[in-house]
Amino acid sequence: MTKRYAAEDLTVYATALFTAAGLAVEKAEMVGPLMVEADLMGHTTHGLQLVPAYLGALADGSMTAVGQPAVLSDRGPVVTWDGKRLSGVWLTASAIDLAVERARMYGTCTVAIRRAHHIACLAAFLERATRHGMMITLACSDPSVASVAPFGGTRATYTPDPIAVGIPTGGDPIMVDISASITTNGLTGRLYNEGRKLEHTWLLDAGGNSSNDPAVLFTDPPGTILPVGGLDHGHKGYGLALIVEALTQGFPGHGRADPPEGWGAGVWVQVQDPTAFAGMAGFTRQTDHLAEACRGNPPRPGVDKVRLPGDGALARKRAALADGVALYPGIAEALADWAGKLGVTVPSPR
Amino acid sequence: MTKRYAAEDLTVYATALFTAAGLAVEKAEMVGPLMVEADLMGHTTHGLQLVPAYLGALADGSMTAVGQPAVLSDRGPVVTWDGKRLSGVWLTASAIDLAVERARMYGTCTVAIRRAHHIACLAAFLERATRHGMMITLACSDPSVASVAPFGGTRATYTPDPIAVGIPTGGDPIMVDISASITTNGLTGRLYNEGRKLEHTWLLDAGGNSSNDPAVLFTDPPGTILPVGGLDHGHKGYGLALIVEALTQGFPGHGRADPPEGWGAGVWVQVQDPTAFAGMAGFTRQTDHLAEACRGNPPRPGVDKVRLPGDGALARKRAALADGVALYPGIAEALADWAGKLGVTVPSPR
Numbered sequence: 001m002t003k004r005y006a007a008e009d010l011t012v013y014a015t016a017l018f019t020a021a022g023l024a025v026e027k028a029e030m031v032g033p034l035m036v037e038a039d040l041m042g043h044t045t046h047g048l049q050l051v052p053a054y055l056g057a058l059a060d061g062s063m064t065a066v067g068q069p070a071v072l073s074d075r076g077p078v079v080t081w082d083g084k085r086l087s088g089v090w091l092t093a094s095a096i097d098l099a100v101e102r103a104r105m106y107g108t109c110t111v112a113i114r115r116a117h118h119i120a121c122l123a124a125f126l127e128r129a130t131r132h133g134m135m136i137t138l139a140c141s142d143p144s145v146a147s148v149a150p151f152g153g154t155r156a157t158y159t160p161d162p163i164a165v166g167i168p169t170g171g172d173p174i175m176v177d178i179s180a181s182i183t184t185n186g187l188t189g190r191l192y193n194e195g196r197k198l199e200h201t202w203l204l205d206a207g208g209n210s211s212n213d214p215a216v217l218f219t220d221p222p223g224t225i226l227p228v229g230g231l232d233h234g235h236k237g238y239g240l241a242l243i244v245e246a247l248t249q250g251f252p253g254h255g256r257a258d259p260p261e262g263w264g265a266g267v268w269v270q271v272q273d274p275t276a277f278a279g280m281a282g283f284t285r286q287t288d289h290l291a292e293a294c295r296g297n298p299p300r301p302g303v304d305k306v307r308l309p310g311d312g313a314l315a316r317k318r319a320a321l322a323d324g325v326a327l328y329p330g331i332a333e334a335l336a337d338w339a340g341k342l343g344v345t346v347p348s349p350r
Numbered sequence: 351m352t353k354r355y356a357a358e359d360l361t362v363y364a365t366a367l368f369t370a371a372g373l374a375v376e377k378a379e380m381v382g383p384l385m386v387e388a389d390l391m392g393h394t395t396h397g398l399q400l401v402p403a404y405l406g407a408l409a410d411g412s413m414t415a416v417g418q419p420a421v422l423s424d425r426g427p428v429v430t431w432d433g434k435r436l437s438g439v440w441l442t443a444s445a446i447d448l449a450v451e452r453a454r455m456y457g458t459c460t461v462a463i464r465r466a467h468h469i470a471c472l473a474a475f476l477e478r479a480t481r482h483g484m485m486i487t488l489a490c491s492d493p494s495v496a497s498v499a500p501f502g503g504t505r506a507t508y509t510p511d512p513i514a515v516g517i518p519t520g521g522d523p524i525m526v527d528i529s530a531s532i533t534t535n536g537l538t539g540r541l542y543n544e545g546r547k548l549e550h551t552w553l554l555d556a557g558g559n560s561s562n563d564p565a566v567l568f569t570d571p572p573g574t575i576l577p578v579g580g581l582d583h584g585h586k587g588y589g590l591a592l593i594v595e596a597l598t599q600g601f602p603g604h605g606r607a608d609p610p611e612g613w614g615a616g617v618w619v620q621v622q623d624p625t626a627f628a629g630m631a632g633f634t635r636q637t638d639h640l641a642e643a644c645r646g647n648p649p650r651p652g653v654d655k656v657r658l659p660g661d662g663a664l665a666r667k668r669a670a671l672a673d674g675v676a677l678y679p680g681i682a683e684a685l686a687d688w689a690g691k692l693g694v695t696v697p698s699p700r
Contacts (some may be wrong), residue, residue, distance in 0.1 A: 043625045063597070072628055077427045078457030104674055107428030112627050135596060152658040153647030165589075167596045172595070176589035182579075200582055208650025226584045229532075229578055232550055236436035236578045236587075239515075239526035242640065246485060246517045246524070249636040253628025257639035277430045277462050278422055278603025286599040290508075290592065297503030299560025305502040307375050309589050 003332070003349035006325030010036045013347050014051055017335065020342035021058040022065040027090040034089050038121035040320045041313035044328035045186035046121035052117070052334045053263075054087070055342075061089060062262050063117040069094075072114075074254070077106035080252060081113045088119035088265050093157075096128045096136065099271035103134055107276025113267040114252030118142070123177040123313060126166030129271050130173035133280055137270045139163040141248040144260035147188075147217060148181045151226040151238035152210040156224045158256070160184045161244035166310075168274070169287040176309030180241035183226040188225065189215040196239075202226050324350045353699035354674030360386045363697050364401055367685065370692035372415045378439040384439050388471035390670045391663035394521045394678040395536035396471035397672045403470070404437070404611075404682045405692075412612050413437060413467040419444075419673070422464075422603070426517045427456035430602060431463045438469035438490075438615045446486065449621035453484055457626025463617040464602030468492070473527040473663060476516030479621050480523035483630055487620045489513040491598040494610035497538075497567060499574040504558040506574045508606070511594035516660075518624065518638040525660030530591035533577040538564040538575065552576050594618075594671035602614040674700045 015032030019025055031054075038047030057063035062085065069081035079098065083091045095111035102109035122138050129136035139162065146156035160179035166315060167174040183201040190202035191198060192214035205216040205223040211230060216223035228237025248266035251256025255266055297306040320326075339346045353530055365382030369375055381404075388397030407413035412435065419431035419441060429448065433441045445461035452459030472488050479486035489512065496506040510529035517524040532552040541548065542564035551560040555573040560581060566573035578587025598616035599605025624633035647656040670676075689696045 068460045073457075073626060074458040077624045078622075078626045099667055106456070107423075107425040108458065108460055110622070114628070131532055135600070137593075150644040150647050150656050150658075152649055152653040153644065153649050154650050155643075157643045157647060165593045165596075169599070182583050182586075190549040202583075204650065208653075223396070228583065230582065232580065233532050233552075233578065235659065236528045238531075239528045240590075241658065242486075242517065242524055242526055242644075243515045243641050246515075246633075246637055249640075250485070250517070250633040251622070251624065251627040253632025253636070254645070255636040255639070257635045272428075272460070272601070274601065276423060276425045276428045277601040278464070282603025283596075285607045286605040287596055289605070290595050290599075293505075293507045293606070294500040294503065294592075297500050297507060298359050298505050300554065302365045303502040304556075306500050308500075309585065309592065315495055326401065 001325045004326050005347055006350050007036055007040060008326055009347035010039070010325055013335070013344070014048060016344045017051060017055060017208045017338055017342060020344050021055045021059055023087065024066045027087055030093050031087055031089045034093060034124050035120060036325070039325055039327065040317040041121070041123055043121045043123060043313070044318040045190055046149040048331050048335065049328060049333055050118070050120055052338055055338050057117060057263065070198065077102060077109050078225065079109070079111045081111065083113045083116035085115055085117050085261065085264060088116035088267065091116045092119045092125055092267055092269065093128060093269065094137070095269050096125055096271065098128055099269055100132050100134055103271040103273040108270065108272045110268070110270040112251035114254035115261065116265045116267050118263055119265045119267060122162050122164035123175055126164060126175045127173065130166040130168045133168050133274065135168060135272045135274065136166045137163065139244045140245050140265040140322050141245055141255070142263065142265050143249055143258070144256040144262055144264060147185055148227060148241060151206065151227050151234040154204060154206065154224065154342055155169050156222060158241055160225065161241040162242055163240070168284060170284045171291070172314050174287065174291060174308050174312060175313060177309065178228070180237045180244055181227055182230060182237070183225055188217055192218060196236055202230065252273070354676050355697055357386055357390060357629055357675055357700050359697035360398065360675055361388070363685070363694070364398060366432055366694045367401060367405060367688055367692060370694050371405045373408055373437065377437055380415045380443050380538045381437055381439045384443060384474050385470060386675070387474040387531040388679065389675055390400055390667040393471045393473060393663070395534070395540055398681050398685065399593060399678060400468070400470055402609070402688055407467060407613065409536050411589050419463065427452060427459050429459070429461045431461065433466035433581045434461045435465055435467050435611065435614060438466035438617065439521045441466045442469045442475055442488070442617055442619065444479055445617065445619050445620065446475055449619055450479055450482050450484055453621040458620065458622045460618070460620040462601035464604035465611065466615045466617050468613050469615045469617060472512050472514035473525055476514060479525065480516040483518050483624065485518060485622045485624065486516045487513065489594045489597050490617045491595055492615050493599055493608070493670065494612055494614060497555065498577060498591065501577050501584040504554060504556065504574065505549040506572060508591055508595055510575065511591045513590070513594055517637055518634060519641050520634045521638070521641070522664050523660060524637065524641060524658050525663060527659065528578070530587045530594055531577055532580060532587070533575055542568060549559040552580065591642040
């Protein structure tokens with residue numbers, strides 16, 4: 001029987017672990033719930049699974065525990081922060097809150113952040129803006145590592161470079177969360193550790209031959225993850241990656257051209273207020289129509305039903321809130337180790 | 351021997367054709383050069399090939415020949431226009447010019463346009479912003495037609511939904527121009543007319559079976575173009591399309607939820623000024639580093655050299671400016687027909 005935990009208990013637990021590890025209370029209270037949010041949505045590689053690594057980063061000082069970002073520029077609708085390696089999850093959530101407030105004033109606001117620590121699950125942030133009727137675009141990259149080659153190349157040059165977008169409708173938001181590579185570091189790492197293969201040949205070995213074995217990413221020199229579109233039309237994913245690299249490193253003015261500072265992120269977040277354009281009703285009339293046309297689309301053979309991005313995550317979240325959260329194997333044990341070290345009470349399954 | 355024309359002669363020719371067809375002079379003088387620009391870059395389906403259709407649209411009144419867009423909102427960094435079915439190429443170029451000017455003031459500016467006529471080649475607009483050191487993102491969709499189904503579906507629901515991005519560097523800009531579908535209406539239409547097939551199975555027939563034959567798009571009901579990622583990971587292209595639909599129809603407040611008005615576009619253009627973030631030097635230091643890492647990447651077997659998006663187009667443009675422009679078969683003849691009707695002088699090849 002799978003153990004299930006109350007979401008609220010996990011939130012209290014994660015928050016207590018961060019606080020015990022020295023993360024400032026106001027930060028822990030924002031980060032804890034966002035880590036659980038990822039698990040609620042079913043993004044199990046980017047939620048509580050990351051907490052032990054974050055606690056380790058607080059312990060060794062590679063994640064800054066207290067303080068505020070330095071404001072490098074503030075033009076009203078455009079803001080740039082140096083994140084000073086503070087929690088990327090906290091920085092991103094704070095940037096979204098600021099951008100929502102500013103977008104009410106200016107119609108739009110963009111915050112670029114350099115030197116954030118890792119920001120975890122992009123999808124988990126989207127409702128933070130869409131619940132205010134705002135469209136949000138969030139992108140990040142990690143300039144200290146690389147696992148994807150430009151289309152036609154073989155040397156890892158950048159990260160999967162995700163971009164996530166939350167689109168308000170009259171009902172549930174549409175929540176797109178895609179990377180510029182076919183698969184991610186999180187998934188390939190997990191499969192490698194479990195000795196498993198990918199479903200398709202989404203990788204190149206170091207010699208440039210396609211492969212479905214994540215082990216090719218752990219050779220020396222390493223292989224690479226293919227861009228979206230693969231060998232067939234990978235120039236599309238390549239283009240998307242270049243956009244994300246420019247947004248997340250060009251605008252904050254810090255990235256791969258600088259000495260690596262360890263696990264972290266350049267972040268670019270933009271919020272747009274439909275009321276400053278043609279109005280909220282005009283916006284949701286289009287997005288509702290689009291959502292309906294997709295959900296009601298006749299499926300191709302073998303497909304049960306056409307879904308919108310975010311539909312599955314929101315359904316999983318509702319189920320997890322009602323029935324409890326089943327953690328991915330290994331997560332509860334890893335958290336319990338830290339709870340022991342930090343003197344934090346481990347929650348009981350429901 | 352292929353006939354080659356001086357770019358300047360083609361520009362004068364296209365401008366004269368538009369003026370003779372009744373397009374206001376200040377508009378013709380912006381649209382003519384942009385049509386030629388697409389051919390210079392090698393985007394031969396989206397340059398002068400479109401001019402006869404545009405002239406037809408001016409003749410039948412489906413493209414508005416004179417006037418200004420209506421300003422639906424203006425919040426400084428956010429502007430919304432009703433394009434009144436004026437030339438989409440002129441509207442887009444005008445919106446970029448306004449956005450560049452506003453971005454100098456606010457750090458960013460976004461213009462959303464409803465009811466533009468067709469906007470032609472997105473890539474041709476990018477240097478209009480990058481030459482001022484600005485990053486530009488340009489997206490469009492045509493709410494009156496549909497050729498792409500949501501991932502897993504079979505009913506055409508939206509257009510290929512292109513998005514193009516110009517990224518300044520210390521040298522040539524990076525110019526990404528991708529659609530959310532694997533291939534485009536322009537290319538499939540051309541191949542269909544020529545009785546040719548696609549290189550790969552980038553289409554679905556109306557029953558949802560994959561195909562490389564553009565004829566499946568012309569059945570009743572029609573088949574569809576697959577999203578980027580194809581049957582393997584087409585949720586990525588699907589997500590990108592939803593983003594473009596929201597930007598180009600949600601923000602302007604006009605789209606598929608409204609009665610079709612004929613060939614045209616919803617447009618969303620955004621300009622961002624690196625000097626308002628962490629500075630131009632900080633921006634290009636990252637983008638130059640990225641460009642270098644891509645161009646210098648060891649190619650995989652069978653690949654000559656890793657290129658950046660835009661490298662090929664800019665090389666073709668330089669060659670065409672030096673050696674003349676070779677028009678795609680059929681274009682010169684179609685233009686000459688209109689020149690005869692409108693009393694415009696046909697240029698001689700060089």
